[in-house]
Amino acid sequence: MSDALKQSLDLSMFWEYRAILLQGLIFNVLVFLCAASVALSVGLGAALLRINRLWPMRLIGTLHVEIFRNAPDYIMLVWVHFVLPLLIGIAIRRRVEFHPFTSAVIALGFVYSGYFAEGFRAGIQAIPQGNLDAGRSFGMSERLILWRIILPQVVRRMLPEALNLFVSMFKATTIVSLIAVPDLMYNVSMVIQQEMRPLPLYTGAAITYFLLIFLLSVGVRHFGERWRRTSMA
Amino acid sequence: MSIARAARESAPIFMSQVLSQVPNEAPSQVLSEVPSIRVAGIHKRFGPLEVLRGVSFDVPRGSVVSVIGASGSGKSTLLRCVNHLEPPDAGEIYIEGEPLGARVDARGNRKARSLAEINAMRRELGVVFQQFNLWPHMTVLGNVIEAPIRVRKLPRKEAVAYGEECLRRVRMIDKANEYPARLSGGQQQRAAIARALAMRPKAMLFDEATSSLDPELTDEVLGVMRELAADGTTMIVVTHEMSFAREVSDRVIFLHQGLVEEEGPPGDVFGAPKSERLQQFLSKYRKQ
Amino acid sequence: MGNWERLVWNQRDVLLAGLSITVQVCAIAFLVAILGGLALCLVRLYVRPLRWLAVLLIEFFRDTPIFVQLMWVAYVWPEVFGFPNDFFNAGWLALGLQSSGYLAETFRAGIEAVPRGQRDAAFSAGLSPVQTFRRIVMPQVVLASAPSIVNQFTVIVKSSTLVSVITVPDLMSQSQKLVNVWYEPIEILTATAAIYITFIFLVSACGKLLADRLRLRYGLVAA
Numbered sequence: 009m010s011d012a013l014k015q016s017l018d019l020s021m022f023w024e025y026r027a028i029l030l031q032g033l034i035f036n037v038l039v040f041l042c043a044a045s046v047a048l049s050v051g052l053g054a055a056l057l058r059i060n061r062l063w064p065m066r067l068i069g070t071l072h073v074e075i076f077r078n079a080p081d082y083i084m085l086v087w088v089h090f091v092l093p094l095l096i097g098i099a100i101r102r103r104v105e106f107h108p109f110t111s112a113v114i115a116l117g118f119v120y121s122g123y124f125a126e127g128f129r130a131g132i133q134a135i136p137q138g139n140l141d142a143g144r145s146f147g148m149s150e151r152l153i154l155w156r157i158i159l160p161q162v163v164r165r166m167l168p169e170a171l172n173l174f175v176s177m178f179k180a181t182t183i184v185s186l187i188a189v190p191d192l193m194y195n196v197s198m199v200i201q202q203e204m205r206p207l208p209l210y211t212g213a214a215i216t217y218f219l220l221i222f223l224l225s226v227g228v229r230h231f232g233e234r235w236r237r238t239s240m241a
Numbered sequence: 242m243s244i245a246r247a248a249r250e251s252a253p254i255f256m257s258q259v260l261s262q263v264p265n266e267a268p269s270q271v272l273s274e275v276p277s278i279r280v281a282g283i284h285k286r287f288g289p290l291e292v293l294r295g296v297s298f299d300v301p302r303g304s305v306v307s308v309i310g311a312s313g314s315g316k317s318t319l320l321r322c323v324n325h326l327e328p329p330d331a332g333e334i335y336i337e338g339e340p341l342g343a344r345v346d347a348r349g350n351r352k353a354r355s356l357a358e359i360n361a362m363r364r365e366l367g368v369v370f371q372q373f374n375l376w377p378h379m380t381v382l383g384n385v386i387e388a389p390i391r392v393r394k395l396p397r398k399e400a401v402a403y404g405e406e407c408l409r410r411v412r413m414i415d416k417a418n419e420y421p422a423r424l425s426g427g428q429q430q431r432a433a434i435a436r437a438l439a440m441r442p443k444a445m446l447f448d449e450a451t452s453s454l455d456p457e458l459t460d461e462v463l464g465v466m467r468e469l470a471a472d473g474t475t476m477i478v479v480t481h482e483m484s485f486a487r488e489v490s491d492r493v494i495f496l497h498q499g500l501v502e503e504e505g506p507p508g509d510v511f512g513a514p515k516s517e518r519l520q521q522f523l524s525k526y527r528k529q
Numbered sequence: 530m531g532n533w534e535r536l537v538w539n540q541r542d543v544l545l546a547g548l549s550i551t552v553q554v555c556a557i558a559f560l561v562a563i564l565g566g567l568a569l570c571l572v573r574l575y576v577r578p579l580r581w582l583a584v585l586l587i588e589f590f591r592d593t594p595i596f597v598q599l600m601w602v603a604y605v606w607p608e609v610f611g612f613p614n615d616f617f618n619a620g621w622l623a624l625g626l627q628s629s630g631y632l633a634e635t636f637r638a639g640i641e642a643v644p645r646g647q648r649d650a651a652f653s654a655g656l657s658p659v660q661t662f663r664r665i666v667m668p669q670v671v672l673a674s675a676p677s678i679v680n681q682f683t684v685i686v687k688s689s690t691l692v693s694v695i696t697v698p699d700l701m702s703q704s705q706k707l708v709n710v711w712y713e714p715i716e717i718l719t720a721t722a723a724i725y726i727t728f729i730f731l732v733s734a735c736g737k738l739l740a741d742r743l744r745l746r747y748g749l750v751a752a
Contacts, residue, residue, distance in 0.1 A: 012608040078729040080687035083701060083722045090714045138374035145324055146388035146440060147363035150356070156391065160378045179594040186694065193596065206604045214593055214601045221592035
C-alpha cells in the first residue's frame with residue numbers, strides 16, 4: 009500500500025507535464041470568465057423580470073430561476089451541447105453544431121444566472137422605498153433610478169455573496185472536460201492515456217485545485233468580512 | 242403678523258398679497274394670477290379605504306400653505322398626489338396652470354400624460370420627505386448634484402457650483418463630502434432640503450419634514466424652513482408643528498378624514514376655529 | 530415529436546432503474562455527509578491536538594471540485610487505501626466527503642451561534658457536557674441550519690450526475706445509454722433533465738416545508 013502511496017505522491021510526472029496542464033488551467037479560467045459574464049447579465053435580467061409590474065414577466069422570471077437553480081450542471085452541459093443545436097437546426101432548417109467552449113459557457117452561465125438572479129432580487133428588494141420615492145420626485149426615469157440608485161447599492165450589498173458564487177462557478181468549470189473542452193482535467197486524462205499512470209496525475213490535479221481554490225476562498229472570506237464591516241455607507 | 246407677510250411688505254405687490262388678505266374666499270373666484278399649484282377635487286382610495294374624498298385648494302406663488310390634521314386624515318397622501326407619486330383616482334393637479342396628470346391638446350381633448358412627461362414636470366417640485374431619503378451610497382454633495390446633472394442635464398461644474406450654494410444656504414457646506422450615514426438626523430434633513438433646492442423648483446413640498454427628528458434637531462430644520470419662507474419660496478408644508486404653521490404660513494388647511502374641514506389665514510384657523518373637530522384637534526396642541 | 534412515447538415512455542423501466550440507483554447513491558452520501566460533517570466539526574471544536582487535521586480535511590473536501598474528487602477517490606484510493614472496491618461505493622464516498630466539508634462548517638456556525646446562556650443554564654441544572662450537547666445544543670443547531678442541510682442534499686443530487694462518468698448506472702448514465710442506442714438525444718435528454726429538475730425542486734420544496742413546520746412549532750418563526 010505504501011508503494012502506491014509513494015507513487016501517487018510522486019509528483020514529478022505532474023511537474024513534467026506542467027506546460028500542458030497549465031494550458032488546461034487557463035481554459036478553465038477562460039470558461040469561467042465568459043460564463044460569469046453570462047451569469048451576471050442574464051441573472052440581472054431575470055431578477056428585473058421577477059419584480060416587474062406585469063405578471064407574465066414575473067412568471068417568466070420565476071420559471072427561469074426555478075429551472076436553472078434546480079438543474080444539475082452536467083445535464084445542462086450535455087443538453088446544451090447535444091440537444092440545443094438540434095432544436096435550433098430544426099427551426100432554421102440547417103445543421104447547427106456548437107463548439108464545446110460555447111456550450112460550456114452557455115450551460116454554466118445559465119445555471120448560475122439562477123443563483124445570481126435570486127441574489128440580485130433580494131438585494132433590490134432590500135433597498136428602502138424612500139430612496140426610490142426621492143428619485144421619482146426629482147423626475148428621474150425608471151432607468152436612471154435603476155442604474156444610479158438601485159444597482160450601486162445592490163452591488164455593494166451583494167459583493168461577498170457574489171464572490172462566493174464565483175468561486176463555486178470556477179470549481180464547476182472542471183466538468184467541461186466531459187464535452188472535450190481542453191481544460192486541466194481533459195489534459196490530465198490525455199496524459200493518463202499516454203502514460204498509463206493515473207495515480208500521480210489525479211493526485212496532482214486534486215492538490216493543484218485544492219491549493220488554488222483554498223487561496224481564493226480564504227481571500228474571499230477575508231474580503232467579505234472587511235467589506236461587511238466598512239461598506240454600507 | 243407672519244414672517245412671510247413682513248418680508249413681503251417691502252416687495253412689489255403681487256396678487257397673492259391681496260389673496261392672503263381675503264379670508265375663506267373660494268380660490269377660483271379671486272384669481273387673476275395663475276397659482277403655483279392648484280389642487281382640484283383630488284380623490285384617492287387604497288382598496289376599500291377612501292383616503293382623500295375631494296380636496297381642493299390653491300397655493301399662490303410665493304406663499305406658504307400649511308396642511309394640518311390628525312394621523313390618517315390623508316395629509317401625506319395628499320402631498321404624494323401633488324407630484325403624482327400616488328396618481329389620484331379623480332381630480333387634477335395644476336402646476337402653474339398646466340395639468341399634471343393629463344394634457345389638453347389643441348382640440349380640447351384630454352390625453353393622459355406619459356411617465357416621461359410627468360417626470361419632466363416633477364422637476365419643478367422639490368420634495369422633502371419625513372425619512373430624508375438621502376441616497377446612502379453618495380456623499381452629500383453627490384446627492385445634491387445627482388438630479389441637476391442627470392435630469393436637468395446641467396454640466397457638472399454648474400451643478401456643483403449651485404449645489405454648494407444651496408448647501409451654504411442650509412449651512413451644510415462643511416459636510417459636503419460626508420456620507421449620509423455619518424450625519425445626524427437634522428443634518429441629513431437639511432442636506433435633503435439643499436438637494437431639493439438645487440433643482441431650482443417652482444415650489445417646495447415638505448412632508449412632515451421634522452416628524453422623525455429629536456426635538457433638539459427639529460429647530461435647526463424649522464429654522465431653515467422659516468428662512469426659505471421669508472425668501473418668498475412657494476411652499477406646501479404638511480406638519481405637526483403648530484407654532485411653525487401659525488407663525489410662517491399665509492394659509493392653513495385643516496384636513497379631516499380626506500376633506501378640507503376648514504381653511505383660512507393662521508389667525509382665523511388658530512385663533513377662531515369654527516368647526517368642532519378643529520377645536521378638538523387644536524386643544525390637544527394648546528400646550529405647545 | 531411523437532417520439533416521446535417511443536423513446537421515453539417505453540423506456541421508463543431503464544430510466545427508473547437509473548433513478549433508483551441515483552436515489553441510493555444520494556441517500557448514502559447524505560448520511561455519510563451528516564455523520565462525517567458532525568465528526569469533523571466536533572474534532573475541530575473540541576479535540577485540540579487534532580484541530581489542524583480537521584481544518585485541513587474540511588478545507589480539502591470543500592475546496593476540491595467534486596469532479597476532481599470523484600476521479601481521485603475512484604482511481605487513486607483503491608490503490609492506496611484498498612477501498613472503495615467498486616465504483617458505486619466510490620460514488621457515494623466522494624459525494625459524501627465533499628458535503629461533509631460543507632456541513633462541518635454549517636454545524637460549526639450553528640454551534641457557535643447558540644447563546645452561551647443556554648449552556649450556563651444546562652450546567653447549572655446539573656446536565657453533563659455530553660447531555661447538554663445532545664439535548665440542548667444540537668437540537669437548536671439542527672433547527673437553525675435546517676435550510677442549509679436541505680440545500681446540501683440538493684447539491685448532492687446535482688453532483689450525483691457525475692457518477693455516470695465512473696460508470697455507475699445512475700439516471701444520467703442510463704439516459705446516455707439510451708441516446709447511444711437510439712441516436713435521438715432530444716427527447717431522452719430533455720426528459721432526463723426534466724426529471725432531475727422536478728426531483729430536485731420537489732426535494733427543495735418539501736425540505737423547506739418541513740423546515741418551516743419544525744421552526745414554526747418551536748416558535749423560531751412567526752406564524
